[in-house]
Amino acid sequence: MLIKQISVFVENQKGRLADITKALADQNISIRALSIADTTDFGILRLIVDMPDDAVKALKDQGMTVSLTNVLAVAIPDVPGGFYSAIKTLADADISVEYAYAFITPKANNAFVIIRVEDNDTAIEAFKNNNVSLLTQEEIFNI
Amino acid sequence: MRQYYQAEYETAPRNHLRALQSERLIKSVYSCYNNIPFYRKKLDEMGLHPKDIASIDDIVKLPFTYKQDLRDNYPYGMFAVPREELVRIHASSGTTGKQTVVGYTQQDVDIWANSAARAIVAAGGTQSDYIHVSYGYGLFTGGLGLHYGAEKLGATAIPVSSGNTRRQVTILQDFHSDLICCTPSYAMYIGETIKDMGIDPSSLPLRAGIFGAESWSENMRKEIEKALAIKAYDIYGLSEIAGPGVAYECAEQSGMHICEDYFYPEIIDPETGETLPDGEYGELVFTCIGKEALPLLRYRTRDICALSHEKCSCGRTLVKMTKTKGRSDDMLIIRGVNVFPSQIEHIILELGMEPNYLIIVDRINNLDTMTVQIEMGDAVFSDSVKEIERIERKIKENMQSVLGVSANIKLVEPKSIPRSEGKAKRVIDNREI
Numbered sequence: 092m093l094i095k096q097i098s099v100f101v102e103n104q105k106g107r108l109a110d111i112t113k114a115l116a117d118q119n120i121s122i123r124a125l126s127i128a129d130t131t132d133f134g135i136l137r138l139i140v141d142m143p144d145d146a147v148k149a150l151k152d153q154g155m156t157v158s159l160t161n162v163l164a165v166a167i168p169d170v171p172g173g174f175y176s177a178i179k180t181l182a183d184a185d186i187s188v189e190y191a192y193a194f195i196t197p198k199a200n201n202a203f204v205i206i207r208v209e210d211n212d213t214a215i216e217a218f219k220n221n222n223v224s225l226l227t228q229e230e231i232f233n234i
Numbered sequence: 235m236r237q238y239y240q241a242e243y244e245t246a247p248r249n250h251l252r253a254l255q256s257e258r259l260i261k262s263v264y265s266c267y268n269n270i271p272f273y274r275k276k277l278d279e280m281g282l283h284p285k286d287i288a289s290i291d292d293i294v295k296l297p298f299t300y301k302q303d304l305r306d307n308y309p310y311g312m313f314a315v316p317r318e319e320l321v322r323i324h325a326s327s328g329t330t331g332k333q334t335v336v337g338y339t340q341q342d343v344d345i346w347a348n349s350a351a352r353a354i355v356a357a358g359g360t361q362s363d364y365i366h367v368s369y370g371y372g373l374f375t376g377g378l379g380l381h382y383g384a385e386k387l388g389a390t391a392i393p394v395s396s397g398n399t400r401r402q403v404t405i406l407q408d409f410h411s412d413l414i415c416c417t418p419s420y421a422m423y424i425g426e427t428i429k430d431m432g433i434d435p436s437s438l439p440l441r442a443g444i445f446g447a448e449s450w451s452e453n454m455r456k457e458i459e460k461a462l463a464i465k466a467y468d469i470y471g472l473s474e475i476a477g478p479g480v481a482y483e484c485a486e487q488s489g490m491h492i493c494e495d496y497f498y499p500e501i502i503d504p505e506t507g508e509t510l511p512d513g514e515y516g517e518l519v520f521t522c523i524g525k526e527a528l529p530l531l532r533y534r535t536r537d538i539c540a541l542s543h544e545k546c547s548c549g550r551t552l553v554k555m556t557k558t559k560g561r562s563d564d565m566l567i568i569r570g571v572n573v574f575p576s577q578i579e580h581i582i583l584e585l586g587m588e589p590n591y592l593i594i595v596d597r598i599n600n601l602d603t604m605t606v607q608i609e610m611g612d613a614v615f616s617d618s619v620k621e622i623e624r625i626e627r628k629i630k631e632n633m634q635s636v637l638g639v640s641a642n643i644k645l646v647e648p649k650s651i652p653r654s655e656g657k658a659k660r661v662i663d664n665r666e667i
Contacts, residue, residue: 097615098615098616098617100610100615100622100645100647101647102645102646102647102650105648128619130619130622130623132626132644133610133622133643133645135617135619135622136616154647154648154649154650155647155648156610156611156612156613156647157612158615158616158617160617187481189618207617219445
């Protein structure tokens with residue numbers, strides 16, 4: 092149920108994003124979702140890719156600072172209120188959300204939201220009890 | 235437990251020391267003049283002859299010796315003895331260029347070993363102790379220096395050398411190490427490893443450590459004492475003079491006693507060469523009095539410190555030196571404040587970051603500004619912006635409190651700061667003064 096998310100440290104300079112995405116493209120790695128957290132001085136690029144371990148290697152070989160974080164990929168029915176139900180589940184279980192970003196796939200009627208929470212185990216439990224679907228690493232690979 | 239290793243010298247009355255130093259200096263100058271072409275030429279050019287040296291006070295007449303002189307005479311050009319008399323060669327790591335090569339006769343090795351033994355006893359070491367030596371063994375004087383000191387004392391040397399840190403910890407436990415000798419930064423690493431292995435440091439027999447070969451702050455000392463549950467002592471030395479043990483800390487821990495019966499110290503103004511009084515910071519200069527193979531005269535160490543002849547509660551009468559601040563050629567003046575890159579390095583290290591940094595100094599609107607670029611490495615990187623910003627803030631705060639001057643911090647990507655094969659260029663000074 093845990094999805095590996097790659098975080099890359101990015102200096103605020105032209106061309107850095109291009110370098111990072113090229114490093115991945117050269118290794119035939121597909122990006123499934125991405126988000127950038129930015130400050131004045133630097134940014135953190137967060138990526139969900141199909142082959143996270145290969146991606147980490149590819150980026151480290153290029154001398155980049157990379158870390159892996161375990162996040163959750165929640166399947167949201169693509170209708171109004173879909174996201175609300177998932178978030179309410181977390182709120183009711185007293186779980187804080189650190190950040191979230193959404194992506195849509197060509198298949199199915201679901202949107203997917205990547206959520207980072209402080210307590211993965213409790214969140215997984217809460218989602219299970221409320222029939223909220225989580226994607227597995229393999230399902231991400233197969234999108 | 236004996237208090238001093240060589241009480242006769244360590245607690246000698248000052249006038250006895252002076253007489254000994256005068257006698258030894260004269261002999262050394264004769265040896266330099268008669269046996270080392272470099273010094274003969276220099277003294278002749280100055281119109282100086284060994285007979286002009288009547289006492290230790292005449293030391294100011296003698297010329298300075300620089301690291302470059304050793305390099306110019308690489309490898310063995312400055313030895314005063316024939317090769318048959320040499321029993322040991324050591325060399326510096328050569329971070330600033332060609333390796334500096336030094337040599338020792340048996341007597342020189344004994345002088346050095348006695349100095350190191352003094353250091354071990356001053357740190358509370360005894361003949362029954364297991365001395366764990368984690369300095370590198372090899373051309374570097376660290377490992378063999380403390381090793382021979384331990385054996386000279388009659389203690390038991392465990393020549394672990396550096397590296398294989400988990401095994402270091404196992405040895406600390408199983409081999410009953412009482413005292414450890416290594417660099418302060420390695421001591422920190424061992425401390426971390428002890429923690430990672432889930433071991434309580436106070437459960438180890440280890441009770442003290444002697445740390446040197448790099449400048450370290452009082453903060454670093456507290457960190458090490460906590461991480462290893464020991465008392466941490468300082469030691470100073472350089473291969474050109476002997477090795478570790480040239481100066482050593484006693485229980486009072488307010489400076490290091492210099493073995494001035496063999497290594498006579500002076501503090502000079504690095505610009506003018508003028509001798510400075512006690513308490514004033516300047517460049518540390520050593521004259522070897524009594525060594526046979528390489529009796530350097532007024533060798534400029536480029537280390538900055540101050541001397542004190544104040545009475546020490548330990549009873550030793552040997553002059554004390556403060557911890558070294560850094561090298562004279564490294565110092566910056568930012569808004570009137572003296573800043574050493576090594577101070578910045580220690581702040582960075584203390585926060586668990588790799589010491590890959592670049593200091594950029596500018597003058598904007600008649601005001602000096604300093605920006606420190608620091609590479610963001612894996613060890614400290616996290617997925618949280620909040621966390622990274624917290625570290626940035628901490629670095630800034632620490633710089634302000636330690637240096638007394640504020641710096642801008644810019645976190646940069648790994649490998650973006652240029653590496654070099656010689657000494658890493660730590661400073662870019664854009665000011666045109």
